[in-house]
Amino acid sequence: MASILRIIAQRLGLGLLTLLVVSIVIFTAVNLLPGDFAQAILGQGATPEAIEAIRKDLGLNDPPVTRYFQWLGGAIQGDLGNSFAQANFASFAGSDTGSGLASVAAQVGPRFANTMFLAGVTAMIAVPIAVTLGILAALYRNSIFDRAANVMTLSSISSPEFFMAYVLILFLAVLNPILPSLSNIYDGMEFSERLTKTLLPALTLTLVVTAHMMRMTRAAIINLLASPYIEMARLKGISPMRVIVKHALPNALAPIINVIALNLAYLITGVVVVEVVFVYPGIGQLFVDSVKIRDIPVVQACCLIFAAAYILLNLMADILSIISNPRLRHPK
Amino acid sequence: MSESELLLKVRDLQIDGRSDEIWNPIINGASFDLKKGEVMGLIGESGAGKSTMGLASMGYTRDGCRISGGTVEFDGIDLVNAAAAVKRDLLGKRIAYVAQSAAASFNPAHRLIDQHTEAPVQHKVSSRSDSEADGIELYRKLRLPNPDEIGFRYPHQVSGGQLQRAMTAMAMACRPDLIIFDEPTTALDVTTQIEVLASIREIVEEFDTAAIYITHDLAVVAQMADKIKVMLKGDEVEEADTRTMLSAPTQEYTKSLWAVRSFQRPQKPAVHTSATPIISVRNVTAAYGKVPVLHDVSFDMHEGRTVAVVGESGSGKSTTARCITGLLPPKSGHIEFNGEAMPLDYRKRNKDQLRQAQMIYQMADTALNPRKTIGELIGRPVQFYMGLTGKAKRRRVDHLLEEIELEPEIYFNRYPSELSGGQKQRIGIARALAAEPQFIICDEVTSALDQLVAEGILKLLAKLQDELGLSYMFITHDLATVKSIADEVVVMKDGRVVEQGPKDDMFKPPHHAYTDLLLSSVPEMDPDWLTNLLNERGVDNIGDAAVGKM
C-alpha cells in the first residue's frame, strides 16, 4: 500500500509541475492573442485615449513577467483575478471607487459547476452504455451486432457534434416534443427540471463519447481474449459472457479507465459546440465569449481549469489503473 | 479392453491451422484410445502438434485452428460435432486442463480459491463453501504450504511450482474423468519439477483420473505415463506402453530422440594451477537496489574451457553474468581479465575490454532486430569492433556465417523472421563471434530449443571452442546440458556458490547437499526413477523442500 501511496504522490507532484508549465504556456499564449480587451470591448468606438484609459485601469501596461507572477501568485491562493468584462472601470463610472470589480472566480465558478453537471449526467449515461456495448461487442465480435455497433459508433464519431445535436433536436424536441431543446439552466432551478433540461445535450455528448469508449472497451477485452487465462476459463466450461465480464474485464480496466478519463476531460473542456447549440451556460461558452472580447483573466482561468481537469482526470485514471492492478494492490 | 472402460476414443483426427488465409494441416490423422484412469504420454518436439491434439481431445481448438476430419468421442459423446453448450457442460466438469504456464493461466485479477471454485459452482457440482473446503483439502493433498491460506492469495503472490500445483488442484475441483496436462513442468526448475510431478502423479492415482500428459521431456513422461505416443510434425510416429517404448523403440525418429542424450565431450585435463584465468570473479557481492542478490561469489574461467554455472531460477546465475559484463557494477569485489582488474561499470571499460567479453541470450528472437537483415545484424559488430567496411566486412560476415554452418549466399539477405529458432540462435553466436572475443557468456542458450536443435547448437559451440580457443561461461539450469559440454561446474543457490569443481568430480559423490538435490532431481529415463527417488527421499522431505522455497 505504501508503494501505491508513493506512486500517487509522485504523480501528484508531476501533475502540479505540469500545471505550472501549462500556466506559463497559457499566460504566454493568451498574451500573444492579437488585439486586446480595450479594443475588443470598445469596438467601433475605440479611440486611442479610451483604449489607454482602460489598459491603465487593468494594469495591462505592466511588463508581462510582472503580470504573470501576480496572476500566478493569486491563482495559487485561489484568486484568479478580476474579470475585465465585469469591471466597472473607475473612470468609466465617473467615480474613483474600484469596488465594482467582479472576481473571475465568481464568474467562472457557476459556469464550471454547470459544465461539471452536464459532464456528470453525460458520464452517468455514456459510461455504462459504452462499457456494456463494448462488452457485448467483444462477446459477439464479428457478428451482426458487432458490425452494427461498429457502424453506428463510427458514424457517430465521424458526424460533427452539431449535426448530432440537431438530429436529436429534430427527433426528440420537434417531431416528438419529449425534451426541451433549450438547456438554459440557472441557479435555484429544481433538480428534476435541471436534469430534464440537461438531457438533450447530455444525450448528444453521449453519442459523441460513447463510440470512443465502447471501441476501446471492445479492443481492450478482445486484446486479452488470446491470453492463456482466458483460454483456461473457457476450458473450465465457463459461459462466454462470464468469461468476458469476470475474466477479461477486470484485466482490461486500465485502458478502459484511461479512455473514460480522456473522454471525461473532453466533456469538461471540449463541449463548446454543444453548449452553443443548446444554449447551455457552461464554461465552454464563457471561454469563447471571453476570447472574443479578450477578457484575459477569464480566458486564463478557463485554460487553467481545462488544464487542471485534464491533469486531474489523467491522474485519477493513473491511480485507478494502479489500484485495479492486483500486483500493486497486493504486493508479494 | 472392454467398451465400458473406454473413456476417450480418437479416430483419424485431422486439424488444420490457418496462416495467410490458407488452411494447412497441422495434425494428419491421429488415433488413440484412453481407458478410464489411464495416463497417456504425448511426446514430440515443439511444433509436433501435441498441444493442438491435447486441446482437440477436449473438443476445443484455438483461434485459427479447426478440426477438419476424424472423430473425438468422450464417453460416447461426439465432441467434434457437439453443440457449444454441450461441450461447455463437459469442460471443467468432466474434462479438465492444466496449462504449461500456471502463472499465465491463472487470472491475475482473482484469488486462487475464487478461480478454483468457479468451475464447481458454475457447473453446479457443489456449493461455493463446499468447493472452497474441498479446494483447501486438495491443496493439502498436493502438499502446498499453508493450504488453509494459500488459496486466498493472488497468483502473483505464489511461486511457479506452487501455482502449477494449485492449477492441478483446480483441474481436480470437479473430480473430472480426464485431465489434459500440457507441459505442466516445462517452465519449472528441476527441483521444483520433481515436487510437482510427484503431486500430480499421486493425485491422479488417488482419484483414478485418466490423463493425457503432454511433454517434450522423455524422462518426465517415463515417470508419469502408462503408455506413450510419439508425434512428429503432425504425424503419429508410434505408440506403445511406457516400458516397451523406452526399451525397444521401433521407429528411427523415436530412436533419435532417445539418442540425444548421448552427446558428451570428453573431460579435458585439469587446468595448470599457475595458468592465469581469462576471467576471474573475485568476492563479488551485488544487489538490486537494497535487495542483495550475490554474496561473495568467486570462480575462475580459463582459456579454451567451459564453465557451467547451474542453479535454479533466482540463484544468481544471470546476475553474475551482468556483473561480469559490467551491466550491474558489484557493490564489492572485482572482476579480473587476464589477471588485470577491469572497471566494474561497462561505461568505464574501453572498446577492447568490451570486445573481449560477448554474450549470447536465451531468447534469440527478442535479441535480434526484426527489421535488419542477417548481413546487417552480423555486419554491425564487425564494423564496430573490428573497423571493417565494404568488401572486407562482407568477407568477414560470410566467413562468420560459414563458421555457424549457414550458407552465406542464402542467409545474408534474410530477415530473422525467416529463420527457425535454432538458426536464430546461430546468428546470435555469429554476432558474438564477430567481435573476436576470448570469452562468451551463454545465458540459457539452449533452453528455448528442442533437444535435437539444442544438440546442434552445443556441438557448434564445442567445435568453435576447439577451433578458436574460446572460453564459455555457460549459464543453465539443465544438468543434461552441463554433462554434455562443461569442463568446470559452478553450483549456485540463493546468490552463493555452493560448490565448484571439474565436471567429473561434480557428477560423482560425495556432493554438497544442494548439488545432490539438484542432481538427483534430474529425471532419468527409467520409469521407476521417480518412485524410487520418492522412496529414497521420503514424501515429507519433498513437502519440506517446498516449504523451504516459500
Place this chain on the structure above:
Amino acid sequence: MNRISRRGLLKTGAAAGVLAATGMPAVAMPKRGGTLRLGLAGANTSDSWDSRTHSDSYMIMCSHGAVFDTLTQVAADGQLIGELAESWEASADAKTWTFTLRKGVKFHNGKDFNADDVISSLNMHVAEGAKSAAKPIVEPITEMKKMGDHQIQMTLSAGNADFPFLLSDYHLCMYPDGQIEEAIAKGIGTGLYQVEAFDPGVRTLLSRVSEHYKDGKEGWFDSIEVIAINDASARMNALMTGQVDAVNRVDFKTEPLMKANPMINIFEVTGNQHFTFPMLTNVAPFDNIDVRKALKHAINRQEMVDKVLQGHGRVSNDNPIGPANQYFADDLPMNEYDPDKAMHHLKKAGMEGLKIDLSASDAAFPGAVDAAQLYQASAKAAGIDINVVQEPSDGYWSNVWLKKPWCACYWSGRATEDWMFSVNYAVGAPWNDNHWDNARFQELMLSARAELDSAKRKEQYREMQGLLSSEGGTVIPMYANYVDAHSTKLTNSGTIGNVFQMDSSRLMERWWFA
C-alpha cells in the same frame, strides 16, 4: 407596417399618456398575465446595467426596453412621446429646452424620481474619462438648471430642434441620483420591470412592478425571462420548439421553415440600419469625384439586397437616412448600376483600368465579404479592378475602419437626420469615416439643426441627402431589415416600431399574450 408617417416635430411635446391612449387600437384588448420568454442574440458576458456601454440588442431590450426609462420615447407609430418627461418646450432658437417631469414615479428601490436624477444621469455621459456613445448628445448641453423637483431647463451650445428626440436614445436611461453605482450593479430603474436575476450573457429574469405609471397602457406580462441565445440556429430552434415566445434576428436560412410553421409569425421592418463602403475622400484616388461616381454606378444594389440580405432589405441610394427617419427622401435620382456610366466617369477622371483595394471582413456586417466580392464582379464590367482584401475580424474596427482608404462598414442608423449626419459626416467628427468635406453640406447641417419649421427642415435635409447621394464618399448599397419572429400566442397593437429590432426594442412593454 414599415411605412411610418411622422408628424412634424412639435416645439411642444404633449403628455405621453394621452398620445399612448390614442395609439391603442380598438381591435385587440390587451390583457395582463403570463411569463414572456425571449430568446435574444447580442448578449455577452461583459453585459452590465450600465447603459453607456450598451450597443447590442440584448441589453438594449432589457434596460431601455424594460428596466429603465428615458425622458422621451418614439412610439410604435413613430411619434415622439414623453416617457419620464411629461412635456417639453423650446425657446425660439431651439437652444433652451424646458422639460416637465412626471410626478409620483418611483425607482425600483423606492426612491422618488426627480430633476436631480436627470442631471446626474445625463452627466454620467460626460464624466471625466467616461466612454459613452451618447456623449455627443449630452456634450452640447452647457447648463442644466433644476427649476423645481419636477422641472428642468437645459441650455444647448447651439440650437437643436431634435433635442427631445435625441433624449429618447437608449443610452440615456435615468438612474437614481447618488445611487448610480448600485443601480448599475443591480439594475435599478423606473421601468415596468424590475430585475429578479441577471446572469450576464446567459439569462435575465424580470418581474412586473406592482404599480407603475404605465399601468393600463403598457406592461402586460407578469414576468419575463430573457435568454441569451447568440447562436442563430439555436435561437430559431428555441422558438420552433416552443421554448421561447419570440426571437430577434431571424436566420435567413431557416426562415422558410419558420414561415411554414403556423404557430410562428415573422415580422420584418425596414429601419435605418445600413451597410456601407466608406472611402477616405482625402486619399487618392477617392479624392476624385468622378472616381466616386464611377464606383457608385459600378455596384449592383438590387443583386446585393437579393444575395447578401436574401431580400430582407431595401436598396439604398448612398443615403444614410433611412425609412425610419422623419425626413427620408426616397425620390432622389437613383444611382443605378450602369457600367457604361461608370466607365464614362472613369474616363473623365483619367483612371481607366482603375485598380483599388477594398478591405472587408464579416465583422463589418454579416456577409460583408460576399458583398465585396459581388461588388468586385459587378465593377469588372465597368473595367474597375477591385481587389477584395479579406481582413481579420479581430481588431477590424481598430485596424481597418477609419484607417484603410476603402472598407466595409455598418451603421445602425440614428433616430434623427442631424444625429446621423453629425456623427458620420460632420467635418472633424471622430467617427467620420469618409472625410467628405462639402461646404454646402456642412452649412446646411448647422442651419437645419436649429430650424424649428418642419417644412423648411424637410427641404434642407432633402438637399443634403441629394448631395451625399451624388457626391458623397460613402457607397451605401442597402438598408437591412430588422427581421424578428414570435409565436402566435403573442400579439400586439398592430403597429410595430422600426427604430430598432423587436418593435423598436419595446416588445416587452407593448406586447401581450392573446
